[in-house]
Amino acid sequence: MLKDRAIPEENLTALFDFLAKFLEMPYKNFKSHVSEQLIKCTCEKDDGPIHWVGEISYKCWFVVKGMVIIYMNGKDGKLIRGFFKAGEIAILPNSFKNSVASGSGLIGVPDTELLEISTFQMQQIYELFPKSLDLESKIISSVVGKSELRDRLIKLSAQDRVNEFHSLFPETKGKNRTVKLLDKDKANYLNLGETYFSRFCADDREE
Known part of the structure; x- marks a missing residue:
């Protein structure tokens, strides 16, 4: 996976437009602070999962372009259970929020572009911008229907x-x-x- 701190302005605009659909943040420095925490990632053909089954998820990703696969391990190999497409946040809520091992993993389709942030950085954002907790809750609620769709x-x-x-x-x-x-x-x-x-x-x- 290729990583870069330089993030195109249109990628940031897409992220904050997505967040605003859930909740407008009433903080002057919210966008600039969050932007400084992000890393741009590009998935390549031979990359492994961006998150492995059974590990604790310490990161989540905004999908700028492409798609992220949600999978589980079955007796005959991986079982695909859903997708995060461009304009969505790829997150494993229970693992990310509660620091527990995840029953699912995530794989970026080749050429997928992501904006990555960690739980440590999110904790800092919660402290500086308390309403971001409400925003996160709304986003997590939107993820629940992935398995129901399948x-x-x-x-x-x-x-x-x-x-x-x-x-x-x-x-x-x-x-x-x-x-x-x-x-x-x-x-x-x-x-x-x-x-x-x-x-x-x-x-x-x-x-």
Whole structure:
């Protein structure tokens, strides 16, 4: 993973626009202080997870571009349980807030761009800007539905699962997809065999 302290202004604007949807911060120096704590990260093809199953999550990430996969370990390999897409914050709430080992891990799709912050830095932000705790609570509440979405999708027929998935995540569809999520990962998420999955998306071949 490539890391850089220099963050483009448009990335910061995207982050603070996202935060403002939940709660406006009534502090003059909030944006400048938070901006100074962030690190820009770019995920590369051969990177491992940005967070491993079973470890305590000391970081969270705003997804500037691309996608972050939520996975668990199964007896036959990883089980994909959800995604954080561009414009969302990738966080494992219980582990991040309570310093407990997480049952899930996170993987950045290649070329995904993230803004990273740690729990230590967040503690400083809480102390300086108390209302940021309310903001965090609202963001965490929005994450809860990730697993529920998958539960709803896998009750559909195979064709409807694929169609609904591409309706929800159009950036992953077709040869010109902007997020190059692999077919095997889509199939895993939708509880379909990869070969079986491929029958339902002939226009969605990987390059």
